[in-house]
Amino acid sequence: MTRSWNTMEDFEAFLNDGGIVEVDDAMPEDYRKAVFTFIEMHANSELMGGLTERDWIPKTPGLRHKMSVLAKTQDEIGHGHLLYMVAADMGIKTRTEMLEDLFAGKSRFHNVFHYKAETWGDQVAIAFLVDAAALASQQAVFKNCSYGPYRRILKRIISEEGFHMRLGEDRMMRIANGTDLQRELFQGALDRWFWPSLQLFGPDSKPGDLLLRWHIKSERNEVLRDRWVQKFVPLLQSYGFSVPCPDLTQDEDGRWDVGPIDWEPLKATLAQGGPDSKRRIEQAARNWERTQWVRTAMDELAVPA
Amino acid sequence: MIYEVFLKKDGRDEYRHAGALEAANDELALVLARESYLRRAEGSRLWLARRDHIIEGGTDFVAPNADKPHRHHDGQAVAAHRKQVREDRS
Numbered sequence: 399m400t401r402s403w404n405t406m407e408d409f410e411a412f413l414n415d416g417g418i419v420e421v422d423d424a425m426p427e428d429y430r431k432a433v434f435t436f437i438e439m440h441a442n443s444e445l446m447g448g449l450t451e452r453d454w455i456p457k458t459p460g461l462r463h464k465m466s467v468l469a470k471t472q473d474e475i476g477h478g479h480l481l482y483m484v485a486a487d488m489g490i491k492t493r494t495e496m497l498e499d500l501f502a503g504k505s506r507f508h509n510v511f512h513y514k515a516e517t518w519g520d521q522v523a524i525a526f527l528v529d530a531a532a533l534a535s536q537q538a539v540f541k542n543c544s545y546g547p548y549r550r551i552l553k554r555i556i557s558e559e560g561f562h563m564r565l566g567e568d569r570m571m572r573i574a575n576g577t578d579l580q581r582e583l584f585q586g587a588l589d590r591w592f593w594p595s596l597q598l599f600g601p602d603s604k605p606g607d608l609l610l611r612w613h614i615k616s617e618r619n620e621v622l623r624d625r626w627v628q629k630f631v632p633l634l635q636s637y638g639f640s641v642p643c644p645d646l647t648q649d650e651d652g653r654w655d656v657g658p659i660d661w662e663p664l665k666a667t668l669a670q671g672g673p674d675s676k677r678r679i680e681q682a683a684r685n686w687e688r689t690q691w692v693r694t695a696m697d698e699l700a701v702p703a
Numbered sequence: 704m705i706y707e708v709f710l711k712k713d714g715r716d717e718y719r720h721a722g723a724l725e726a727a728n729d730e731l732a733l734v735l736a737r738e739s740y741l742r743r744a745e746g747s748r749l750w751l752a753r754r755d756h757i758i759e760g761g762t763d764f765v766a767p768n769a770d771k772p773h774r775h776h777d778g779q780a781v782a783a784h785r786k787q788v789r790e791d792r793s
Contacts (some may be wrong), residue, residue, distance in 0.1 A: 400748070416714070417714075418713065418714045418715055459748060462724065462773075465773035466773050466776070468770070468773070469773050469774040473774075542725045546714075549715060550715075550717050561775065561776055564776040564778035564781060565776050566778075567778070567783055568776060568778065570727075571780060571781060571784060614732070632788075633788075636784070636785075636788040637784075655766070
């Protein structure tokens with residue numbers, strides 16, 4: 399242990415002064431747990447997102463798109479690897495324990511991966527809307543993150559998520575310039591994915607939010623969510639699609655308001671009760687079992703000759 | 704033995720390779736590293752790795768990843784669309 403703090407006040411003063419915590423510091427246990435839980439959920443989400451993406455490799459239309467879906471799947475699984483390592487280094491759970499908890503339905507992952515991707519349009523909507531929302535959240539963490547190992551890994555993840563978002567918008571633009579059938583396909587996907595994407599930011603941050611207080615998050619959920627709305631409502635409209643908000647209004651300054659947000663669907667996903675939660679977790683657990691032979695072979699390989 | 708020296712400043716930076724040194728053992732290598740690479744607190748943390756413990760992936764091994772255009776997207780068409788939208792509004 400290189401550094402320690404006598405009291406939480408000292409530790410918070412260190413954080414408020416721009417201090418960065420490293421893995422071998424004697425950080426307060428509450429901070430360790432909160433940061434670990436946050437990173438574990440991020441890692442789980444990358445893995446579950448990668449598995450969804452993987453499902454679409456055989457179904458993706460055209461070689462060009464297929465290759466980009468392959469690249470994106472590899473990126474997401476890679477992010478999972480990077481993040482599970484950062485989380486495991488915190489000494490609370492091993493990587494295997496985190497994976498086993500995830501496949502047993504005991505851990506959380508982002509709401510958006512509790513829904514079913516029905517068509518190629520859904521994949522495009524995910525790459526554009528969901529990746530943009532995830533990217534905005536990650537950038538807000540990167541900006542002021544007090545936990546050094548997470549911050550350094552985020553730098554790399556963010557640059558790759560930017561690639562996913564550019565892909566998503568490019569695919570959407572091709573669809574927007576395509577046939578009526580293509581536009582209908584995407585509008586259907588947008589109707590399904592707009593609200594879950596917006597809910598990804600979560601309900602308004604509570605006044606005593608510890609992740610804000612400890613400089614993990616740098617912005618309140620409602621601020622990030624509103625920024626996403628102001629950017630994506632006009633952007634979607636510019637491609638000729640309509641935003642599925644019955645109460646959508648725009649004030650004199652041009653600011654958009656999506657109206658009241660129903661948080662029940664988000665709560666359901668947090669309790670693994672989303673529309674596709676059960677199938678997703680079961681499928682991931684089956685993959686884990688089916689690939690046991692690979693892990694066994696690796697372990698045997700690792701024994702020195 | 705030859706050691707590779709990595710230094711980290713406090714805060715946001717990662718460990719960075721600073722150079723190498725030769726010493727009889729780990730303990731002497733640490734002292735020599737401190738006295739030659741950290742004379743003016745160029746870092747607050749120090750890693751030494753024995754050169755013969757470093758596993759190197761050579762340029763030939765890394766090269767295939769320089770030829771994967773599908774892992775990139777320049778976003779030019781999208782940027783042109785966004786620019787057009789901004790111009791139409793103003």
